[in-house]
Amino acid sequence: MNPHELNVDLHMHSNASDGQLSPSELILRAEKNDVDMMSLTDHDSINGIAEAMECAEGKKLLLIPGVEISVTWGRLTLHVLGLNIDPRNNILSNAMQEIQDTRFERAKLINQALVAGGLPSLLDEALEEAGDPGQISRTHFARAMISKNICSSTREVFKNYLVSGKLGFVEHKWPSLKNAIDWIKMADGLAVLAHPARYELSLTELYILLDDFSNLGGVAIEVATGSHSHSDIKKFQSIANQSKFEASRGSDFHSPTESRFDVGIAPALPVETVPVWARWM
Ligand code: AMP
Ligand code: MN
Ligand code: MN
Ligand code: MN
Numbered sequence: 001m002n003p004h005e006l007n008v009d010l011h012m013h014s015n016a017s018d019g020q021l022s023p024s025e026l027i028l029r030a031e032k033n034d035v036d037m038m039s040l041t042d043h044d045s046i047n048g049i050a051e052a053m054e055c056a057e058g059k060k061l062l063l064i065p066g067v068e069i070s071v072t073w074g075r076l077t078l079h080v081l082g083l084n085i086d087p088r089n090n091i092l093s094n095a096m097q098e099i100q101d102t103r104f105e106r107a108k109l110i111n112q113a114l115v116a117g118g119l120p121s122l123l124d125e126a127l128e129e130a131g132d133p134g135q136i137s138r139t140h141f142a143r144a145m146i147s148k149n150i151c152s153s154t155r156e157v158f159k160n161y162l163v164s165g166k167l168g169f170v171e172h173k174w175p176s177l178k179n180a181i182d183w184i185k186m187a188d189g190l191a192v193l194a195h196p197a198r199y200e201l202s203l204t205e206l207y208i209l210l211d212d213f214s215n216l217g218g219v220a221i222e223v224a225t226g227s228h229s230h231s232d233i234k235k236f237q238s239i240a241n242q243s244k245f246e247a248s249r250g251s252d253f254h255s256p257t258e259s260r261f262d263v264g265i266a267p268a269l270p271v272e273t274v275p276v277w278a279r280w281m
Pocket of ligand 1: 043136155158159
């Protein structure tokens with residue numbers, strides 16, 4: 001079968017990170033949307049995978065265990081997907097636990113910065129949204145601000161408070177690109193650079209990143225994702241072919257009310273690419 005004919009979604013979040021549905025709810029949603037293959041890729045966490053695997057058992061849909069690792073590369077934060085990882089790998093799970101251990105300290109700093117700027121303390125609400133201090137992210141602060149009527153959408157919260165240069169932005173040191181790719185490889189997974197257009201790099205910087213990524217063992221880049229425009233998709237399709245990367249597709253679904261694309265509904269991967277999922281068919 002032609003891999004382009006499958007409905008594949010290799011990027012989404014459950015409430016094991018900053019998504020709003022449980023891993024089982026995501027599986028059922030994917031099934032309803034006629035997804036053939038999906039990956040659960042929570043931020044710096046594989047804690048939702050056991051539940052997803054249990055729910056996917058016996059279903060036609062193929063579940064690829066995944067993760068989305070936060071990385072510091074120079075002045076930037078990048079996201080690297082680890083697809084088809086072995087969730088029982090201790091090196092990977094310990095590394096994810098260590099990242100989670102830094103999230104609550106960061107959240108306290110974000111909260112302090114917001115309070116210093118005159119906002120009420122949102123730490124308790126954000127923590128309640130997250131459910132677990134190791135999962136707390138900017139998304140949970142955004143939800144807390146919306147529930148307190150400080151802003152009306154996550155987009156507005158990020159733009160005004162949580163991105164670089166704004167009141168609640170706190171520099172954070174995530175693992176290096178090398179560490180992230182090494183952990184993924186040690187867990188028998190495949191490293192995919194998530195939403196490359198989001199980093200707003202010049203073409204020169206982009207090629208330096210792609211070179212680094214490839215030299216460290218990165219295999220594919222996301223071409224069709226919920227956070228790429230049609231022109232981004234075209235641009236990264238040609239970059240993928242030119243630089244010999246396989247291509248991936250994912251909705252980056254987080255929530256029925258917040259996400260632009262539902263599970264399995266991201267733009268299609270252009271037929272001129274080599275889909276990374278052909279390996280798992
Ligand atoms: P964190 O891991 O705490 O830095 O949070 C990153 C998460 O925030 C991303 O995975 C997105 O879900 C969300 N996010 C980042 N930028 C934006 C934005 N501009 N609008 C809405 N959500 C965003
Ligand atoms: Mn997220
Ligand atoms: Mn991401
Ligand atoms: Mn994501």
